[in-house]
Amino acid sequence: MKSREIEFHIVGAGLSGLSLARELIDRGFNVRVSEMRDRVGGISVLDSEVVGLIEEISLEVNVSLQATAVKLGGSTVIVSSSGVETIDRGVVAVGFRTATPIELGIVGDRPAGVYPFHAALDLIMSGLSPGRTIAIYGAHRYSVLLAEKLSEYSRRVYIIDPGSTTEIIPKNIEVIRSKVRVLKGPHRLSEIKLDKGSLEADTLIISIFKPWNPFPELPPVGHAALETYNPGALLEASRLLAVNLSCEEQTYRRVKVEGEIQVFPKTLTPCLRELLVIKPGGGRIEVNGRVYSISGDYTIVRAPENSRDLRVRVFEVWSS
Amino acid sequence: MESKTYDVAIIGAGVVGLLVAYELSKFDLSIAIVEREAEPGFGVSKGHAGVIHVVQPPFNSLKSILAIYGNRLYDKVSRELKVDMVRLPALLVARSRAQLALIPVIYAILKLVYGVRGFKVSIVTGEELRLLEPNIEGYAAVMVEGYSVIDSFELIYRLLDECRARGVDLLFNTEARGFRFEDDIIVIETSRGSIKARYVVNSAGLDSDILASKTGGSERIKTFLGVMLVFDTLQVKSIVAPLPSLRPAKTKGGGIIPTVWGNTIWGPSFTIVASREDRGVRAEDIIDVIRRFKELVKIKGRLIKAYSGIRPSTINGDFSISYSPLTKRIINLVGIESPGLTAAPAIALIVAKMLRDAGLKLVATRRAPHRTIHALSTRAKLALNPSDISGYDGVVICPCMRVSLADIIEAIKRGASTLDGIIFRTKLGMGSCQGQHCIGRAIVILQKLTGASPRSLTKNTSGSWLVEELRVDRVEE
Ligand SMILES: Cc1cc2nc3c(=O)[nH]c(=O)nc-3n(C[C@H](O)[C@H](O)[C@H](O)COP(=O)(O)OP(=O)(O)OC[C@H]3O[C@@H](n4cnc5c(N)ncnc54)[C@H](O)[C@@H]3O)c2cc1C
Numbered sequence: 001m002k003s004r005e006i007e008f009h010i011v012g013a014g015l016s017g018l019s020l021a022r023e024l025i026d027r028g029f030n031v032r033v034s035e036m037r038d039r040v041g042g043i044s045v046l047d048s049e050v051v052g053l054i055e056e057i058s059l060e061v062n063v064s065l066q067a068t069a070v071k072l073g074g075s076t077v078i079v080s081s082s083g084v085e086t087i088d089r090g091v092v093a094v095g096f097r098t099a100t101p102i103e104l105g106i107v108g109d110r111p112a113g114v115y116p117f118h119a120a121l122d123l124i125m126s127g128l129s130p131g132r133t134i135a136i137y138g139a140h141r142y143s144v145l146l147a148e149k150l151s152e153y154s155r156r157v158y159i160i161d162p163g164s165t166t167e168i169i170p171k172n173i174e175v176i177r178s179k180v181r182v183l184k185g186p187h188r189l190s191e192i193k194l195d196k197g198s199l200e201a202d203t204l205i206i207s208i209f210k211p212w213n214p215f216p217e218l219p220p221v222g223h224a225a226l227e228t229y230n231p232g233a234l235l236e237a238s239r240l241l242a243v244n245l246s247c248e249e250q251t252y253r254r255v256k257v258e259g260e261i262q263v264f265p266k267t268l269t270p271c272l273r274e275l276l277v278i279k280p281g282g283g284r285i286e287v288n289g290r291v292y293s294i295s296g297d298y299t300i301v302r303a304p305e306n307s308r309d310l311r312v313r314v315f316e317v318w319s320s
Numbered sequence: 321m322e323s324k325t326y327d328v329a330i331i332g333a334g335v336v337g338l339l340v341a342y343e344l345s346k347f348d349l350s351i352a353i354v355e356r357e358a359e360p361g362f363g364v365s366k367g368h369a370g371v372i373h374v375v376q377p378p379f380n381s382l383k384s385i386l387a388i389y390g391n392r393l394y395d396k397v398s399r400e401l402k403v404d405m406v407r408l409p410a411l412l413v414a415r416s417r418a419q420l421a422l423i424p425v426i427y428a429i430l431k432l433v434y435g436v437r438g439f440k441v442s443i444v445t446g447e448e449l450r451l452l453e454p455n456i457e458g459y460a461a462v463m464v465e466g467y468s469v470i471d472s473f474e475l476i477y478r479l480l481d482e483c484r485a486r487g488v489d490l491l492f493n494t495e496a497r498g499f500r501f502e503d504d505i506i507v508i509e510t511s512r513g514s515i516k517a518r519y520v521v522n523s524a525g526l527d528s529d530i531l532a533s534k535t536g537g538s539e540r541i542k543t544f545l546g547v548m549l550v551f552d553t554l555q556v557k558s559i560v561a562p563l564p565s566l567r568p569a570k571t572k573g574g575g576i577i578p579t580v581w582g583n584t585i586w587g588p589s590f591t592i593v594a595s596r597e598d599r600g601v602r603a604e605d606i607i608d609v610i611r612r613f614k615e616l617v618k619i620k621g622r623l624i625k626a627y628s629g630i631r632p633s634t635i636n637g638d639f640s641i642s643y644s645p646l647t648k649r650i651i652n653l654v655g656i657e658s659p660g661l662t663a664a665p666a667i668a669l670i671v672a673k674m675l676r677d678a679g680l681k682l683v684a685t686r687r688a689p690h691r692t693i694h695a696l697s698t699r700a701k702l703a704l705n706p707s708d709i710s711g712y713d714g715v716v717i718c719p720c721m722r723v724s725l726a727d728i729i730e731a732i733k734r735g736a737s738t739l740d741g742i743i744f745r746t747k748l749g750m751g752s753c754q755g756q757h758c759i760g761r762a763i764v765i766l767q768k769l770t771g772a773s774p775r776s777l778t779k780n781t782s783g784s785w786l787v788e789e790l791r792v793d794r795v796e797e
Binding site: 036037066068069070072077079080081082083084097098100101102103105107108109110111112113115116117118119120121122123124126127128129130131132152153154182183184186187188214 | 625626722763790
């Protein structure tokens with residue numbers, strides 16, 4: 001394996017890291033994916049629509065399991081049982097950060113039975129259940145998949161939706177529209193106080209996610225950069241970043257974003273002529289004055305070919 | 321737990337009980353520590369702010385005097401036990417022009433009280449303040465040197481290791497419930513049978529008054545809640561607090577505190593609560609702390625956690641260190657609230673002296689303690705010499721705090737049997753992501769390495785179960 005120099009180190013073997021790896025390999029690069037867990041797939045392991053793809057790519061790609069990126073004196077290194085390795089060109093595909101109770105305004109006791117999503121998933125993947133009567137806070141693709149998995153094992157599962165999700169939630173899972181306020185339980189969680197009323201549960205799985213790049217000197221992809229619950233959008237982001245990374249000419253056009261949309265990537269090399277624009281539920285957007293409509297949660301827009309920086313914003317009738 | 325009679329039984333393995341045991345273990349004595357929980361330090365000692373204090377009004381109180389005495393002992397304690405401690409100054413900052421007038425007054429008072437005791441007190445001008453603490457907004461400050469911040473978790477575990485090495489018996493999961501007297505011997509009735517000792521030290525923290533009352537003690541504990549907020553980056557180099565007003569304050573105390581492991585703590589708040597169980601963090605307290613400090617410091621980093629502790633205060637607010645009214649063979653330590661961590665080494669010396677006065681012979685032991693060799697943590701290895709990393713050191717479980725499988729194995733080897741036992745020993749999950757990548761995996765590792773049944777694993781106390789097997793047939797209502 002040492003025969004050819006690694007040209008890209010990708011941190012994280014979830015759907016985004018693996019799909020980026022494949023895109024780069026297809027463009028002739030030698031790539032290594034480092035994954036801190038002892039399995040690939042990240043939070044997509046329960047997602048039957050993509051596990052096949054994940055398995056397929058992980059067979060083709062050089063993945064090091066139990067190899068963890070950490071910060072060490074200002075730079076990012078990969079630590080594994082064979083030692084510490086520095087990264088020359090890396091990409092961060094470490095996925096979402098789960099919001100902490102305090103940033104969600106959740107107060108009260110700090111009992112056992114309150115788990116961040118990823119921790120609960122780790123337990124389940126090792127044959128352990130995080131509890132019996134389980135509330136999952138956050139309503140989206142991944143929380144529904146987790147809820148379905150737990151109800152297969154006859155756990156009583158609720159999804160608490162702090163917003164108003166458009167996600168279709170199976171009938172056997174009860175949905176409560178509310179925010180979580182206070183946790184009660186001297187030892188193990190016993191009660192979750194909501195905006196209105198409360199719920200008796202022994203487990204709360206916090207599943208409200210934020211994009212977060214813990215290694216800001218490296219470019220992010222996937223959930224480290226974008227809040228989307230659509231695997232298709234993740235695959236597109238990986239493809240676009242691969243075009244950028246494989247471009248010989250590393251000069252950039254910048255993308256400026258206005259309004260409630262997400263755009264990826266934030267900089268474009270001359271090789272990249274496309275942009276991923278995410279707007280859940282669809283709608284119309286405007287790129288340098290041209291209007292596009294999004295029918296699903298996202299679209300790929302052809303970037304105008306002049307060299308100016310790009311301006312992407314939500315299209316509003318009165319703004320043009 | 322049958323016929324052995326200990327010279328001294330210490331009830332409670334908090335920082336006070338452990339320091340008492342540590343001090344007494346230097347003498348030729350048989351010692352037991354009796355602790356209700358599965359591990360040490362799960363009481364008041366887990367919910368504090370980790371500051372070794374100097375200034376503690378009222379200046380003539382026992383706790384004020386013992387704080388100074390204990391503060392000085394900490395250099396020796398941290399050296400002997402190899403605990404991370406950093407000496408730093410405290411800055412009392414004037415935040416308005418009006419407050420500037422108070423600076424000379426507060427300076428004069430503190431200089432009078434603490435200057436003579438060897439703590440340097442000085443005035444810091446606005447300009448100097450900006451150089452010292454660029455994140456702090458203020459007009460001037462009074463600086464008091466001689467504070468420190470300590471890795472209070474490490475302190476607890478090093479004390480535990482050291483007590484073990486010196487032959488102290490540690491009886492966990494054992495709750496003391498009452499006392500009987502058989503001639504010269506005190507029989508402690510516990511949840512797991514009786515324990516005999518010639519002398520008893522009651523350092524039971526929040527419940528010390530209940531135990532004291534079993535042999536006639538009349539002290540009562542009043543509980544105060546303290547809420548602390550944790551940010552994931554360092555915001556200051558010193559301990560920073562608003563200049564106190566001279567009026568008796570309703571909201572008192574607290575500061576901006578840098579921890580030895582790179583976080584910043586704001587707080588604690590100070591509110592009276594109805595019961596010892598009432599320890600939940602309340603929104604009002606968080607708002608209170610934020611209101612108190614947000615104008616003082618430019619917020620750096622992300623707020624990652626709020627936690628709380630309960631102060632066991634006596635009615636008059638001072639420490640109560642006394643013999644039981646029934647017998648000088650029982651010493652009650654009641655109301656050891658803030659600054660109890662600071663005072664603990666001094667309390668230990670006083671207890672040793674009181675035991676001697678009550679007839680216990682203190683002869684320096686000739687037994688050499690077992691050498692405890694502390695494995696270097698992966699975090700330390702990464703900082704000192706990354707090329708040392710291999711094997712389980714390289715299997716990182718918590719990337720934020722750089723905690724490895726090797727660290728967890730070591731923690732379990734040293735007695736961690738609960739999740740918090742691992743967390744407090746390794747700092748797993750205490751970083752920016754607050755356990756998302758490590759808590760689940762640490763539970764799996766704990767289960768595999770201890771071979772315990774999943775349902776028997778706990779976070780800390782006995783009711784705090786963590787997981788059960790994921791099987792369809794095992795769910796019962
Ligand atoms: C919010 C807050 C902030 C603080 N900040 C600081 C600070 O910055 N600096 C400072 O110096 N001090 C501080 N303190 C004070 C300090 O935390 C305490 O004084 C100190 O931890 C008390 O230690 P302890 O050993 O007496 O009590 P604990 O740690 O409570 O130990 C008592 C032990 O006894 C056990 N026990 C109780 N009853 C029984 C029984 N019947 N049988 C067997 N075992 C029993 C308990 O389980 C517990 O482990 C703070 C306190 C609070 C609440």
